[in-house]
Amino acid sequence: MQKQDNPPKRHRFGQTLSQHWQMLLMAIPAIVLLFLFAYMPMFGTVIAFKRYKVKQGIFGSKWMDPIFRNFEILFRPGSQALVAIRNTLLLNLMFIVVGTVFAVFLALMFNELQRQHYKRIVQSLSFLPYFISTVVVGIFVQALLGYENGTINALISSAGGNKINFYANPNMWPTILLMTNIWKGAGYSSVVYLAAITGIDATYYEAARIDGATRWGEIRYITLPLLTPTVIVMTLLAIGKIMNADFGFFYNVTGDNPNLYPTTDVLDTFIYRTLRKTGDMGISSAVGLFQSTCSLILVLISNFAARRIDEGSALF
Amino acid sequence: MSSLPTQARRHRVHVDGWRIFAAIFTGLFGLLCLYPFLLVISGSFTPKEEAIRNGFRLIPGSWTTAAYQALFINGRSIVNGYKVTVFVTVVGTAVSLLVNSMMGWVVSRKVMPGRKFWNFYILFTMLFSGGMVPWYIVCVNILHLKNTIFALLLPSMVSAWNIFLLRNYFSSVPEEMYESARIDGAQDFRIFISIYLPLSKPVLATVTLFTALGYWNDWWLGLMLMDNADMYPLQLLLRNIISNIQFLQTMESNPQIQQMMATIPGDGVKMALVILTTGPILLLYPFLQRYFVKGIMVGAVKG
Structure with missing residues (x-):
């Protein structure tokens, strides 16, 4: 009984995948949309520390020097x-x-x-x-x-x-x-x-x-x-x-x-x-x-x- | 005095000062909420000369439909606006409802692997946001949504709040329901569609109402991501007409514009457009508002 309730983890996952693939599929649209419109902008916050250039993209743009420059300008009296x-x-x-x-x-x-x-x-x-x-x-x-x-x-x-x-x-x-x-x-x-x-x-x-x-x-x-x-x-x-x-x-x-x-x-x-x-x-x-x-x-x-x-x- | 069980709380039926005050106060507040709507309706029919002479009043001395005529001379953009808004509202609400309810159902299932992680994945978007600027860059430079109809649909499609609302409702359905359907050989999607959705009509009605209202009233996505005036939703059209009129008023030295302003009742046009854009909501309001109260209640209980 105990054994049946807790099968080895890998086996259980494989079983879930074959039995519940529809369930996983149903979650994908929301997961993707949240990733695109909520999580990608979160990663994008690094541009607060950068000199953003459209051509270079978020990650290719150069870092500010000093790195908190944008914040310094911001909080000037x-x-x-x-x-x-x-x-x-x-x-x-x-x-x-x-x-x-x-x-x-x-x-x-x-x-x-x-x-x-x-x-x-x-x-x-x-x-x-x-x-x-x-x-x-x-x-x-x-x-x-x-x-x-x-x-x-x-x-x-x-x-x-x-x-x-x-x-x-x-x-x-x-x-x-x-x-x-x-x-x-x-x-x-x-x-x-x-x-x-x-x-x-x-x-x-x-x-x-x-x-x-x-x-x-x-x-x-x-x-x-x-x-x-x-x-x-x-x-x-x-x-x-x-x-x-x-x-x-x-x-x-x-x-x-x-x-x-x-x-x-x-x-x-x-x-x-x-x-x-x-x-x-x-x-x-x-x-x-x-x-x-x-x-x-x-x-x-x-x-x-x-x-x-x-x-x-x-x-x- | 009132011993009926339903009236147990409504003790002391006799009229006292406190109650009269309550009736007057709530009545006045209700009228205050209604007043601008009435003012705008009558304002849209007020002739320009009278508006200048007396301001807008609840019952104008004379009536004109010039504002509506002026709108329909320029009618192409209004008709386009209606098409865009109706399309976005219908398609957006339907897809959003499907996506959110599927996700809500999945995270309410105990067999879902990584259920805790996915709950947190949804929750965290309510706690922290990247902000307007990175969001804008992602939409414009990475996803290239600018000036496409998807710009008005996709960014607001998933709502963490709605997913949780639906999840909580699905969780309240007894788990045996799911288990026995599985034993009978039904697949997950089938169980979701033919067992869970029909059981969840009240919460679905509420989420539908709020989502549709959100799409209908949205102007922000258009403001940020739409430069093509042919694809402006109604509310953005309304906003733009306001700033155009302000623009015209600041340029009254130009004789041609002066001539235009004489034929078009400026504020009246705005008000007529308010009626055209908000009218459908006001017409449906009496039927929708009971779902609305229920919705606030469901939402107030827990996210």
Whole structure:
């Protein structure tokens, strides 16, 4: 019996191959595509240390001298890359904190709704923005804030005030981006929290009611404490991605407007611009490698932390 | 008061201030989410003079279809855009679903040699990425995808997230199912197609929805890898028309362009194009959104 369960390894592999060749074949397309579009670029990160020439290819190009030259240029005081790093961290942090608070609040509010019809309708409406491309979001924002005939400026001028040129004023954009981000994502994020609330054992509430708890008391002492692990885990997972900005969101909502770069230029838009406009492969891939490395470390830490709080909710 | 089991959680049916606040708050947020869509619909019908005079309003004083006419004068690119996007969405979603579900199924099989390694092989792509620049070089200089239809299909075809979602679902099917089918002499691919896929309709519906939405809304691959305007997908066309209009506005000193701008309602054209490109999603939305909620739930449980 023992012998049958554990045949010699080579024999077992040969047997697997003859019996399960279809299984191996089925895995090949995904393995190849992942290799081409995920692993080959990973090897390609060496160009961050090189003077890349198309003709010489990734591996044939000469090494930088000194080898960290691209990174030195990048992190010179006052460089645009440092601005982009600061913007990425601050804007994402703001999205995480305010976005989470709003999504939890929205979930609590959805949970209070008693008419199922009404609940279903408002909840469907709240996801609607999640379904559209960031290009369209950019157009919405422009229809609202445009100088010539945006809705807000039309209201201001019909009230006799002075129009605001939103697209020339970078200081307003962190707030505008935050509100747009919440508008696009709050309905989506609230689903997870609403599910956690719905999963809370009803007997807690029954007991609380017998003790004469108010509705607010139930939320304050039952719902919120039981929701906390979910909130922490979701926040940790978001912090793992804090160095990655949503390129499409920033690129389209700001309309890639140079006036707004001081407060809206994030790592992903900076990399794109360096790549496509100035064509400096070395610098832009150095930023990219810096970003990916930070992300890897952050994801590992945040996942480790998330797993300590709730075994099942970590990514891996 | 409400002792029905389904209503056990909905205790205290009487109306109180807290509940009224919740109803108003969620209602307002829902309207806020809907408002830009309505604004863009009415904006696409607003005449140019009125837009300049009053800005875009929910209910314009007068209506015009000039924006749509202007789009169809230039209609070839729109029709092309539709062809490209529909093709990419249909083919991309179908192939992507097959590739991802096969991989998800394979890594859910205990007999698969090196299963742990392949799981890590997939997982690692979620943890580390080479970044935009090496990716671009690989696509353009090594794979020569630039200006081919494959550029819009292949790079986003495999999704580690979707593979794991499918793997988890396949793992929840009892292993005896697979074993007994093997004993009956069925080959792996056959078992996958005729036993596992039919059992996994809910997760397949979700993955299909998200993949199709991704392909339909994609403009990034086009932006990076497509210079041939005849093969622009709809969303990229939309983006380009925005920047062209901005371009025209900055060149208003040119009399010929001035004349053009007088006949074409600039913002209105954009809005009409938004309606044309997003319309199919909005029309299908009522039918799709229940899969959407389920999808977030499945995705939220674990990757």
